[in-house]
Amino acid sequence: MTEFTYDVVIIGSGASGTTVAFEAQAAGLKVAIVEERSWGGTCVLRGCDPKKVLVGAAEARNLSTRLRGKGIKEEATISWTDLMAFKETFVEDVPESRLESFQEAGIETFFVPASFQNENTLQVGNDILNAKKIVIATGATPNTLKVEGQEHIQTSDDFLSLEKLPDSVVFIGGGYISFEFASIALAAGRDVHIIHHNSEPLKKFDPDFVAALVATLKEEGIHFHFDTDITKITKNSEKLHIEGKNSFSLETDLIIGATGRTPNIAHLALEKANIDYTKKGITVNEKLQTTNHAHIYACGDVAATKGAPLTPVVSMEAALVAKNILGGNEKIDYPAIPSVVFTSPKLASIGISMEEATANPEKYQIKNHDTTKWYTYRRTNEKIALAKIIEDRKTGQIKGAHFLSEEADYMINYVAILMKANLTLADLQSVIFAYPSPASDLTALN
Ligand SMILES: Cc1cc2nc3c(=O)[nH]c(=O)nc-3n(C[C@H](O)[C@H](O)[C@H](O)COP(=O)(O)OP(=O)(O)OC[C@H]3O[C@@H](n4cnc5c(N)ncnc54)[C@H](O)[C@@H]3O)c2cc1C
Numbered sequence: 168m169t170e171f172t173y174d175v176v177i178i179g180s181g182a183s184g185t186t187v188a189f190e191a192q193a194a195g196l197k198v199a200i201v202e203e204r205s206w207g208g209t210c211v212l213r214g215c216d217p218k219k220v221l222v223g224a225a226e227a228r229n230l231s232t233r234l235r236g237k238g239i240k241e242e243a244t245i246s247w248t249d250l251m252a253f254k255e256t257f258v259e260d261v262p263e264s265r266l267e268s269f270q271e272a273g274i275e276t277f278f279v280p281a282s283f284q285n286e287n288t289l290q291v292g293n294d295i296l297n298a299k300k301i302v303i304a305t306g307a308t309p310n311t312l313k314v315e316g317q318e319h320i321q322t323s324d325d326f327l328s329l330e331k332l333p334d335s336v337v338f339i340g341g342g343y344i345s346f347e348f349a350s351i352a353l354a355a356g357r358d359v360h361i362i363h364h365n366s367e368p369l370k371k372f373d374p375d376f377v378a379a380l381v382a383t384l385k386e387e388g389i390h391f392h393f394d395t396d397i398t399k400i401t402k403n404s405e406k407l408h409i410e411g412k413n414s415f416s417l418e419t420d421l422i423i424g425a426t427g428r429t430p431n432i433a434h435l436a437l438e439k440a441n442i443d444y445t446k447k448g449i450t451v452n453e454k455l456q457t458t459n460h461a462h463i464y465a466c467g468d469v470a471a472t473k474g475a476p477l478t479p480v481v482s483m484e485a486a487l488v489a490k491n492i493l494g495g496n497e498k499i500d501y502p503a504i505p506s507v508v509f510t511s512p513k514l515a516s517i518g519i520s521m522e523e524a525t526a527n528p529e530k531y532q533i534k535n536h537d538t539t540k541w542y543t544y545r546r547t548n549e550k551i552a553l554a555k556i557i558e559d560r561k562t563g564q565i566k567g568a569h570f571l572s573e574e575a576d577y578m579i580n581y582v583a584i585l586m587k588a589n590l591t592l593a594d595l596q597s598v599i600f601a602y603p604s605p606a607s608d609l610t611a612l613n
Contacts, residue, residue: 169294171275173199175492176289176298178281178435180265181208182478183467183485184304190489192274199298201291203280206265209306209468210478212258213324218347220254221327222509225354226573229511233548245355247332254327283440286460290436300462300492303442303449304485305435307428307468307476312339316400319407320424323348333420334358337409339397340425341368343508346380348423349389350510359389360417362409366393371506372514373521373569376553380514380571383551387511392417428476430469447471453498455488464488474501503567503586505579512551515579518567518586524557531566532558536612538572543608549573556582556592556612563591574605581606 174196177184184200185208192198205212224245231243269276279292289296309322323344336352338345341363353359361368369377381391392415399410400422409417430448437443443450443458448471450458455470457463466472466488467481474480480501487499508514524531534556538544544552552572559566568582585592592613600607 170297171199171294172297173197173275174298175199175300175302176201176281176296177302177304178289179208179304179306179431179467179469180206180269181304181306181467181481182210183306183481183488184208184302185265186482186485187302187304187464187466187489187492188269188274189272190486191492192272194489194493196492198273199275199277199296200269201277201279201281201289201296203278206262206269206276206278211261211265213327215478217254217258217327218351219509220257221250221351222347224250224253225351225511228354230547233550237548247329247355250355251328251330280434282434282436283442284436286440286442286463300464302488302492303435303457303463303465303469304467304481305431305469307430307448309424310427310429312397312424312426314397314400316402319400319402320422323423323425326423329421332357335419336360336421336423337362337407337417337419338423338425339363340427341365341370341393342425342427343369343506344425345423346384347509348425350384353384353387353389354511358419360392360419361389362392362395362397362411362417364394364396368393369508369514371520372508372516373555375521376514376516376555376569376571379551379553380508380510380512383512384510386550428468430471432469445471454491454496455484455499456491464491472499474499475504475506477504477506480504503583505583507576507579509576512549512572513570513575515570515575516568517579517582518565519557520567521555521557521569524567530560532560534558534612538608541608541611542603543574543605544572546603547573554578554612558591563593564589565591577605578609581609 175191175198177188177200180202188200228243231239277291281289281291284290335358337360338349339362349359349361396412401408406418441459448469449465451465451470455464455466466484468476503518505517536554538552555569557567565586570578595610
């Protein structure tokens, strides 16, 4: 056993832990980072980045399908093997290069699980680390559905490294991961099902646009089974058999569970350091300090903050933790956060919900546009393109927006800038956008 002492020890090398580590090191502090799985964390290895590579192939296939007979002869087909090999080029070097960049920066690294011994001391494998400040940035892992035969359910981690995509795939859960993966598997020509326990998937998005997305994906071939509670999964020969309440029954080759994520706190021995937590994660104040200790911080997916578990959000939290470690006294203040479901079409939202906007008609004006027939969307033969802009009635400033189209991710980012700058759509009349482009449609949403 060796004992080390640091100014800051960070547990977890994902987007949040990495941000804190580099900032603290750059300011001259003695920093160590601990990782138990692979250097780099979820986004780059098992989340956003590999997923978006697969989304790219789905986009290419879907565009070729939409333009077939309109200048394109053949529908593109996805080779899963080639696609996974391409995806791997984005992932395979990450752990080593992340480790090297820590080492080059002078950040000390420990590749073992960390747990608390007390509020200043961590057990890290056989070593003991003493630290003036500790940052818990341990992220989250996929939930397991508690059901008979649950061992047959695989996770998003498995989906993103599948060597072979079988003919039939069932996704359990009505969140964005299920929808995105289902859209990818559909583009790859598979028989795809989504099972959800209630009838409200993608709860954080505009219900009208969710309904339009579900209808479009249904038409494209995804089978939705809402209000379906799974009771049992069995495996006979090569097939998996799903049973549910009300005589539900379905046979498939692969089941991916995407029923939420649990903060990684179970193995941290938080009670030894008297750190409070709930099932939503580690309890923190607005400075992202844990409730009983000003010197222990938590950020990212493991922290029970108001921020969504999304990479740009966890990076923002981490940047604040770094500032506070370096003597700051800042409170987290989230701007409007855009979120996107990378299906085909994509669904995006930012700012206040439609529910809030419609409940306060004296305060908000909703501009509702069916843009399907607009040039931008006809050019690529999109089936559906919808937009809603929510404005403050008095100032005209944008308070929220919702999009459903292949360009929804770009549109929501433009709106994020407008919201940050407190600009109105009318202000854009004096901006010249490159034409034709999705941005040049913005002024017409007024
Ligand atoms: C399939 C999928 C798709 C996603 N797509 C998007 C997207 O498109 N856009 C977006 O913004 N976000 C997306 N996300 C969410 C995003 O990936 C996460 O919000 C983000 O990666 C969380 O970063 P983090 O630093 O909090 O945690 P993580 O990146 O999970 O890092 C935590 C690290 O801590 C380590 N660890 C845990 N416990 C210990 C311990 N006791 N000791 C040592 N190390 C430990 C873990 O091994 C892990 O490496 C996606 C997530 C998934 C799963």
